[in-house]
Amino acid sequence: MSDAKGLKIEQTKAISLVTKAAIALALSGGVIAATTAARADDVPAGLSLKGKTIGISVVGTDHFWDLKAYQGQIAEVKRLGGTPVALDAGRKDAKQIAQIQTLIAQKPDAIIEQLGNVKVLDPWFKKIRTAGIPLFTVDTATPQAINDTTSNNWEMGEELAVQMVQDIGAKGNIIVFNGFYSVPVCAIRYDEMRAVLKYYPDVKIIQPELRDVIPNTVQSAYSEVTDILTKNPKKGSIAAIWACWGVPIEGAAQAVQAAKRDEIKLYAGDSGPDDIKLIEDKNNPVAAVIAQRPTEIGKTAVDNAARHLNGQSVPSFTFVPTIMVTKANVQEVKDKLGWGL
Amino acid sequence: MSLGPAATGAVQAGSPHRDRPQTARTARAGGIDLMIRVGAYVAVAVVLGYFSVAAHGFFSLSNVVNVVEQSAILGILAFGMTLVVIAGGMNVVSGGIDLSIAANMGVCAAVFATSINAGVSDPVAVALTLGAGLAIGAVNAFAVIGLGVLPLLATLAVMNVCIGAELVLTQNTVISAASPLISLMSSGTFLGISVYAWFLIVASALFIVLVQYTRWGLRLYAVGAHREAAHAAGLPIAKYQAASYVIAGLCGSLAALLSVARLSGSSPGANDNLLPVIVAALMGVVFSRRMVPTIGGTLLSALFIGFLANGFQLINVSSYWVNGVQGLLILAVVSMTSLTKRAGT
Numbered sequence: 001m002s003d004a005k006g007l008k009i010e011q012t013k014a015i016s017l018v019t020k021a022a023i024a025l026a027l028s029g030g031v032i033a034a035t036t037a038a039r040a041d042d043v044p045a046g047l048s049l050k051g052k053t054i055g056i057s058v059v060g061t062d063h064f065w066d067l068k069a070y071q072g073q074i075a076e077v078k079r080l081g082g083t084p085v086a087l088d089a090g091r092k093d094a095k096q097i098a099q100i101q102t103l104i105a106q107k108p109d110a111i112i113e114q115l116g117n118v119k120v121l122d123p124w125f126k127k128i129r130t131a132g133i134p135l136f137t138v139d140t141a142t143p144q145a146i147n148d149t150t151s152n153n154w155e156m157g158e159e160l161a162v163q164m165v166q167d168i169g170a171k172g173n174i175i176v177f178n179g180f181y182s183v184p185v186c187a188i189r190y191d192e193m194r195a196v197l198k199y200y201p202d203v204k205i206i207q208p209e210l211r212d213v214i215p216n217t218v219q220s221a222y223s224e225v226t227d228i229l230t231k232n233p234k235k236g237s238i239a240a241i242w243a244c245w246g247v248p249i250e251g252a253a254q255a256v257q258a259a260k261r262d263e264i265k266l267y268a269g270d271s272g273p274d275d276i277k278l279i280e281d282k283n284n285p286v287a288a289v290i291a292q293r294p295t296e297i298g299k300t301a302v303d304n305a306a307r308h309l310n311g312q313s314v315p316s317f318t319f320v321p322t323i324m325v326t327k328a329n330v331q332e333v334k335d336k337l338g339w340g341l
Numbered sequence: 342m343s344l345g346p347a348a349t350g351a352v353q354a355g356s357p358h359r360d361r362p363q364t365a366r367t368a369r370a371g372g373i374d375l376m377i378r379v380g381a382y383v384a385v386a387v388v389l390g391y392f393s394v395a396a397h398g399f400f401s402l403s404n405v406v407n408v409v410e411q412s413a414i415l416g417i418l419a420f421g422m423t424l425v426v427i428a429g430g431m432n433v434v435s436g437g438i439d440l441s442i443a444a445n446m447g448v449c450a451a452v453f454a455t456s457i458n459a460g461v462s463d464p465v466a467v468a469l470t471l472g473a474g475l476a477i478g479a480v481n482a483f484a485v486i487g488l489g490v491l492p493l494l495a496t497l498a499v500m501n502v503c504i505g506a507e508l509v510l511t512q513n514t515v516i517s518a519a520s521p522l523i524s525l526m527s528s529g530t531f532l533g534i535s536v537y538a539w540f541l542i543v544a545s546a547l548f549i550v551l552v553q554y555t556r557w558g559l560r561l562y563a564v565g566a567h568r569e570a571a572h573a574a575g576l577p578i579a580k581y582q583a584a585s586y587v588i589a590g591l592c593g594s595l596a597a598l599l600s601v602a603r604l605s606g607s608s609p610g611a612n613d614n615l616l617p618v619i620v621a622a623l624m625g626v627v628f629s630r631r632m633v634p635t636i637g638g639t640l641l642s643a644l645f646i647g648f649l650a651n652g653f654q655l656i657n658v659s660s661y662w663v664n665g666v667q668g669l670l671i672l673a674v675v676s677m678t679s680l681t682k683r684a685g686t
Contacts, residue, residue, distance in 0.1 A: 085657050093515075093608045094600070098411040102654045105404055119517045120604045123527070 047306040049082025055108040059116035060091035065294045072298025110305040114138035149301040152319035156290045157192025171202035172239025177248045179211035186244035189269040212248040221251030229259045241266045246275035256285045288326045295338040381627035396655035412647035413541040419621035421592030423639045428585035430565040440496040444503035445477045445593030447611025451510040454518035454607035463522040478590015482583035517606040526602035548636040
């Protein structure tokens with residue numbers, strides 16, 4: 001549960017107004033070409049970081065996503081022959097600031113910053129740039145960064161919605177968790193889902209939508225879904241349940257199973273290792289989740305820094321492709337996720 | 342703790358049969374005291390010496406100023422804690438301690454940031470912040486001295502109140518704040534040293550004078566270490582102890598001003614500072630001649646903790662080591678202090 005929760009919290013913090021501007025820019029299509037050009041797997045050979053020091057500052061590594069992205073960066077810096085100065089602030093803003101302050105004095109060849117609180121970090125991002133150190137970020141949108149490497153949330157939202165509509169035969173009532181529309185990544189995934197549903201008028205969202213909460217996400221989702229199932233006792237009256245992340249879906253799956261409503265299929269716009277296990281379980285109603293690849297994101301951020309240090313241009317954003325995991329492909333894609341499952 | 346010259350004299354004037362062993366024991370205790378004191382300085386010198394060789398630019402002015410800046414919040418909170426420990430005595434269970442001091446900083450930072458955002462001018466926001474800190478200190482003083490609750494429990498309760506109040510004010514999110522004072526504190530410099538670092542320098546000087554060089558400071562020590570004697574001498578013990586909590590509360594709010602400047606607002610997690618503050622205040626003991634808490638000792642400890650984190654980063658040793666090293670330091674200090682006490686009795 002912690003990975004998705006952590007992701008949510010961090011992304012809430014990370015994405016600010018600045019991000020919204022960037023999102024608008026990305027939507028305008030300016031970034032799309034760059035995105036394809038900077039896919040994760042096409043790092044040209046010879047992008048050496050030999051003799052280079054790369055500072056890596058992360059606000060914390062206590063969540064699955066954060067830790068994997070952090071480790072991905074360290075491993076890639078070493079693989080390319082560089083020296084990582086890797087700093088984990090233990091989820092403390094003040095500590096991260098102190099580490100960045102000392103890092104600036106160390107004058108590394110580049111600094112990669114992952115998540116954290118943009119409002120707190122912004123003045124320090126400026127100090128990094130003033131000191132002439134190139135700044136790269138992981139899942140943190142800021143105009144100070146040369147490149148931000150992250151997942152493509154538009155694609156995630158759209159892909160999942162299409163899968164859901166297909167699975168339920170383009171008709172039926174769906175339960176939607178929408179408690180975190182204030183979190184930009186959730187808003188993007190939700191809006192993409194709505195955009196898909198617009199063309200399938202027979203798929204209806206049950207009103208009012210449910211509110212997923214933090215903490216007690218699983219328990220709360222369980223009781224909310226149980227209530228709706230009680231109100232809609234007829235089999236087939238509900239076709240699917242959707243949430244922008246995995247944790248409420250875990251509670252919803254328990255409620256669906258307890259109510260013996262096996263016809264209902266569940267979908268999550270983001271996931272952690274626990275959700276993949278639910279997909280693997282043939283009797284579990286979770287049908288599809290989107291999996292991000294944090295290790296790959298970390299690696300790609302380093303590759304972008306390496307490109308820049310070797311005189312190549314890098315796009316402002318790099319989207320690392322996500323993977324949709326379904327009951328059909330789960331065994332096949334498990335290894336590809338790089339989650340060590 | 343050393344018996345001190347007066348007590349030693351009293352022992353020596355006692356029975357001639359017990360004279361020699363007591364003197365020998367006292368001398369041994371004095372020797373251990375000296376060893377610990379010198380040992381502490383030597384340990385610090387060795388660690389800093391190693392960093393200065395291994396880490397390029399460790400003793401450069403800019404790096405030292407960085408460390409002073411990074412230690413400012415810890416230092417000022419630890420000064421407050423030191424005062425409380427001096428006035429309440431060093432007994433771990435019943436002695437003076439202010440567990441609310443870091444949470445106090447959190448709620449005061451929230452007060453400062455929210456009042457700035459509410460359109461209040463800098464002086465008024467500062468007054469509100471300092472007022473909040475003083476009020477929290479006063480509540481601690483009332484609970485400990487007025488109601489007679491153990492400081493450990495009273496301040497623990499107040500800590501929880503502060504954490505709750507901060508959550509209510511901030512909804513557990515970052516509250517950005519910008520004002521002329523905040524910019525001055527975060528980016529101003531004087532004589533090439535940042536305003537932020539000056540804060541710690543000036544606060545250290547003021548506290549050293551207050552505690553080590555005034556009659557008030559001397560009496561504060563008497564109240565904590567020799568309660569009966571202080572009472573017999575007619576010192577108003579309650580007033581001194583109450584003052585220590587109120588001043589600690591003020592330290593919480595001063596640190597809050599620094600914290601808001603440093604983090605561009607109020608950010609959750611202020612209470613994470615509590616353990617480092619306790620470490621700095623208690624570890625400071627080994628730097629004093631009589632093995633008592635002093636402002637100078639606390640300052641050295643706070644800076645040492647800052648230099649450790651900084652040095653490890655400069656030589657690229659994982660930040661995970663710093664926690665372990667801090668733990669070992671506490672253990673070393675506590676065991677050395679116990680050792681001296683045992684040798685001295």
